[in-house]
Amino acid sequence: MISALVCGAVVFPGVFFGFRKLLRRSFKRWTDADVVCVSERLVSALHASLATAAGVIVVSSCSDVMTDNHWLVNSFVLFGAPYMAFDIYAMYLSHYHTERVRGKATEHSLQTLRAFLVKDWMIVLHHTALVLIFMPITLFFRRGLGDFFIGCMFTTECSTPFVALGKILIQLHLDDTRLHRANGIVVLLTFFTCRILLFPFMYWMYGRQFGIPLHRVAFHLPLQCNVGNLVILAPQIYWFILLLRKANRLYQRRRRQPEDKDGPRTE
Numbered sequence: 015m016i017s018a019l020v021c022g023a024v025v026f027p028g029v030f031f032g033f034r035k036l037l038r039r040s041f042k043r044w045t046d047a048d049v050v051c052v053s054e055r056l057v058s059a060l061h062a063s064l065a066t067a068a069g070v071i072v073v074s075s076c077s078d079v080m081t082d083n084h085w086l087v088n089s090f091v092l093f094g095a096p097y098m099a100f101d102i103y104a105m106y107l108s109h110y111h112t113e114r115v116r117g118k119a120t121e122h123s124l125q126t127l128r129a130f131l132v133k134d135w136m137i138v139l140h141h142t143a144l145v146l147i148f149m150p151i152t153l154f155f156r157r158g159l160g161d162f163f164i165g166c167m168f169t170t171e172c173s174t175p176f177v178a179l180g181k182i183l184i185q186l187h188l189d190d191t192r193l194h195r196a197n198g199i200v201v202l203l204t205f206f207t208c209r210i211l212l213f214p215f216m217y218w219m220y221g222r223q224f225g226i227p228l229h230r231v232a233f234h235l236p237l238q239c240n241v242g243n244l245v246i247l248a249p250q251i252y253w254f255i256l257l258l259r260k261a262n263r264l265y266q267r268r269r270r271q272p273e274d275k276d277g278p279r280t281e
Contacts, residue, residue, distance in 0.1 A: 015088065015089070015092055016092075018088075018089045018090070018092040018093040019092040019093070019095065019096065021093055022092065022093040022094060022095060022096040022097060023096040023100075025093075026057055026060075026061065026096055026097040026100050026101075027096075027100050029056075029057050029060060030053050030054065030057045030100070030104055031053075033052070033053035033056050033057065034049055034050065034053045037049045037052055037053060045111070045115050046111045046114070046115075047108070047111035047112045047114070047115045048185060050104070050107050050108045050111050051108045051111075051112070051181070051185060052182055052185055053104070054101070054104040054105060054107070054108050055178035055181050055182055056178065056182075057097075057101070057104065058101065058174060058178050059174060059175040059178040059179070061094060061097045061101075061171070061174075062171035062172070062173075062174030062175050062178075063171075063175055064090075064094075065090065065094060065168045065169075065171040066168065066169050066171050066172045068086050068090045068165070068168050069165045069166065069167070069168025069169035069170075069171075070165075070169060071084070071086055071165070072084045072086050072087055072161055072162070072164065072165025072168065073162060073165040073166055073169065076161055076162035076165065078162075078223070079160070079162040079163065079219050079220055079223050080159050080160060080162070080220075080223070081158075081159065082161060082162060083158060083161050084161050084165070086165075087152065087161045087164045087165065088152065088153055090168065091148075091149055091152045091153060091164075092149075092153075095144075095145055095149050098141040098142075098144050098145050099141070099145060101141060102138055102141050102142075105130070105134055105137065105138075106127065106130050109126075109129070109130040109133065109134070110122060110126055110130070113126060113129070136249060136252075140249060148167075152164055162219070163216055166212055166215070166216050167246075169208050169212065170208050170209045170212060170250075171208075172204050172207075172208040173201055173204035173205040173208055173209065176197055176200045176201045176204060177201055177205075179197050180194060180197050180198060180201060183197065195264075198261055198264065201257060202254075202257060202258070202261060205250075205253070205254055205257060206254060209250040209253075209254070210247070210250055210251065210254060213243055213246075213247050214228070216243075217231040217232065218231075220235075221234075
């Protein structure tokens with residue numbers, strides 16, 4: 015168990031600093047902000063890919079949604095915990111170097127840290143909650159039940175590699191390409207499927223096993239289970255709305271481009 019925690023504490027920082035070194039050598043015109051941002055997103059995509067793979071393995075291995083166990087659950091929770099803590103640091107570094115390029119920060123300070131926490135408070139809160147709340151519940155308070163549902167939670171990371179790819183394409187000034195537009199569609203589909211539809215799917219699987227109609231499942235679960243699911247689901251809906259708004263802005267901008275190039279049409 016401890017070996018999984020140590021492995022995660024070595025792998026994710028090691029990969030991050032390895033990417034920084036490689037990108038700095040490969041893209042000599044990039045600023046420190048570019049290098050750190052892309053490195054952080056690549057590590058994020060790596061963790062998300064591993065989490066999704068672990069989730070698929072666990073979900074496909076559990077025929078009983080309550081009592082079946084899989085060794086990957088506790089091992090991956092411990093392996094991924096250092097990533098959550100390190101990613102907060104990596105996001106702060108990205109924020110710091112971006113502000114430095116803009117001339118708004120010259121050195122690390124409480125003001126810079128405060129600005130970062132104000133800007134990315136929801137993601138920081140999300141990562142912190144996973145380490146301080148989700149991890150102890152998974153390891154110590156479940157009594158070995160519900161590995162299937164933990165595996166489902168792992169798969170919520172399925173959209174993250176595509177989100178990271180979209181940000182990297184923007185970083186490379188490839189945001190006006192078919193690849194970026196196709197990736198945006200994949201982001202919306204995977205996010206909606208694996209972060210929102212996942213919750214009614216879990217309720218349906220529980221009801222299917224115990225012969226309970228979907229609309230009655232919530233009344234057969236302890237209150238804390240329903241509240242916990244709502245707490246997790248609420249930010250997913252918020253982020254999905256932000257993605258939809260961003261997609262709409264990009265679509266509207268693209269519609270205006272022919273007029274911008276050719277001038278306003280006259281009949």
